Amino acid sequence: MSKDDKIPTGRIRRSSQIGRLAATQAAKQMGTRAANVTRTEEASQAALSKRQLETAEQIVAALGTMKGAAMKLGQMLSFMDVGLVPEEFREDFQAKLAELRDAAPKVSFKEMRKVIEGEYGEKIDEVFETFDPVPIAAASIGQVYKARLHDGRDVAVKVQYPGIGAAVRADMQNLGLILRLMKSVAPGLDPKAMGEEIRERIDEELDYELEASNQRTLARIYNGHPFIVVPQVMTSLSREKVIVSEFVSGRGFEECKQLPDEERNRIGEIIFRFYFGSMYRHHQFSGDPHPGNSMLLDDGRMAFMDFGLFKRLPAHVAEFELELQRLGIQRRGEDLIDHLSKGGWISGKKDYSPDEVVRQFDEFIGWFTKDEEIALTPEYATKVMLEMSDPRSSFFGKMRHETLPPDHLFGRRLETLTLAVLGQLRVTANWGGIAREWIDGSPPRTELGRQEAAFYAGTL
Template identity: 55%
Template sequence: MPTPRRKKSDEAIPTSRVKRAASIGRLAAGAAAREGATRVGNVGRSDEAKSARLSKQQLKTAEQMVDVLGTMKGAAMKVGQVLSFMDVGLVPPEHREEFQAKLSKLRDMAPNVAFKDMRKVIERDLGDKLGNVFAEFDETPIGAASIGQVYRARLHEKPAGWSTDWAAVKVQYPGIDAAVRADLQNLGIILRLARTLAPGLDVQAVGDEIRERTEEELDYELEAANHRRMARLHRNHPFVVIPGVATELCGKHVIVTEFVEGEGFEQWKTKSQEERNRLAEIVFRFYYGGVWRDGQFSADPHPGNSILLADGRVAFIDFGLFHQISREMVENQAQAVRLALARDGDGLLEHLKAINWIPETAGFTPQDAQELAQQLVWFAVEDEDARLSQDHVAKMVFEATDPRSPYWGKTRRATIPAEYLMSIRLAGMAIAVCSQLDASLNYHRIVREWLFDDEVASDLGRQESEWLAQRGRSW
């Protein structure tokens, strides 16, 4: 009899650097060939024709990147998610709608692993049989991520402070740590490919940051500690909920947290304008507020990490990608925003030089510095309601990274230190989430509330201000 073919869900994760580099290498070679062909083919073409040809090349490369990275569990897929942080911007605006459907699958493309293999990870990590730890355990995963799967289970007893005895159990794929480390060794190949899509990418800085953050994300004990820290910081918050953590059931490859039920992001999009505005403000206050208020923040604000509860509060989950920055770094960024909002180009230029965002040799003028800063805070510059769309975010990414942009000659000369990348990435992602809600908010006043101690201008702001007065500052 012929040997039966193994199901894709039961395939072992390749951990060899050579094997995992092969598919990436083929993709990179193809992209390089297309880029070379584009350069040759553009000789004698008009500017309009050159631009159209480059656009098609970027679209083809980006689509193949999604295909290859999406089928890999590990850092390769994680890098793909990081690079798609805006959900737009990897291809020129004229191809964005065409590319959206393909890109949207990237977060969900991690293949399932058979439960018998996942069960071994759970029992080995917790040192006991599944039935001894959980009263019930649903073997069908309720979610999949780049390095693991999430299951729903019921505990024998409800932990103190939890509203339920049901838990979310996140389990790493067996062998994923070796696969991720193989991917990290191949990171240069992936990032060189990404640079064909975003020529302004600082490969060295981004690579170092991804390596450090990805290593941390592999450690679920560290994630549990981050989760507990965020829960403490948001205890009794009026509209933010951080589910509890079952510390005694968390290991290096398993994390058990309070299960929360509610409406996902796709349902948020169907709500009234008023409710979408409210939800966008909660997202903005949670992620941005974490930076300005505490210097500690979840650095992965994609839509799947927020759940609208029945009482109107929003639960935030998944703190594997977590970052902490010093008070000095927070103040450096805050001062840059203050100067940008004040349109003080001279002061801003000197400040950006002092914190090493712009080298002395870059030849920046005060106007250049102001334009660079406004690329980062464009949505908050004017004192008015801003109704952001995904086109706005796409335009921002295009202007910052595409060589056809009028700002390209300026932004490519900036040298923002790598340690700031996560908070800047967070800012872009949070705004991208708000844009998907088609929300209308006065971001300017919220930012001034944080950075200038202005009077709060919204009901949510007043609720949070009262809560913060009781909690106190974390530093």
């Protein structure tokens, strides 16, 4: 590994990188605002836009060098258009973030080979018949390679970067600084809530044996499914820092974005069914609806990968959320307030107006509860996410002072990130009509729904 390729693991070194960047940008923004006092409104806006873009670009540069938890934050931002930069610069900024998401970090195969052979305690050619040293994909904490087993099967081998565990844990120490830097260009973000969520799950993501177990669980659930594939895990070859699974190939997210409307809409429905269906039908789901974690296979099925961020939801928690959705759909505002209060989502019921709660229900989750076709776009997703984080919102402005029960936090992440992915795909469907299959047991209205119903009934 060259000097430039090393993953910085020391807290002081990593903290100084982020701290210098945050301090510099804070000073520049203060200077810009001070200068704006004497500028015209148009010139002031132009100056702030320029500074905002510079800050966002430097976030990309900083996150791209870190390869730990910070890179995961960058990946999250790469498909969540949360108004980080002015609209006229957004396309260029998204392209830079996409490069961060998709580019394999420059960690030499020589170093990665040491990790593999260290985990197996034997030479790589004793474990695999062939092993391509060029990575086919990069995860936030590792790289994926294609290999062939001695029995002729092709497999995907996911390997952790050397030293990444120490690097990620150093990132955890510095997470507050990173999130404050992000907040400087996206005031609606809640650094505390985001930081707590990331810290809660990051140790689990470092344990590939746990991830392999998560993947085996979903592979078993979706075995034989008509349009969802979770690659099978080779348990005997998986280790704490190496996961070996069935190799699949197909079209990635960027290619899928270029497909005709009908094909994109079908892909969008599959993505929606996989993430929401896993949560509400099976009470266990991937918490990382990331564009790089799905692939369109040649036979039209969608494969889903990467189960490091994983949540098992108690049945009563899932039922609480489904009842919340039913009450909102039925416009029962007072009952909705009572339900939110009993579940610990709000306190002081008299502070909330039934009409206002129902209106906000529509604003925030109406996209998958209204019984009508809704076109999802990056702009739509941005509007929902900014509304939810806007302290001026009469409902969420109060909710910001409440503490969302931990069991419900990951589900809100799934909702938001799935919306972001579907928005990037620019897909249209009656999402509420689909969701009613698990909200109230309604019969399916789409062809995919009928295929899935046959699968669950065992008649496929």
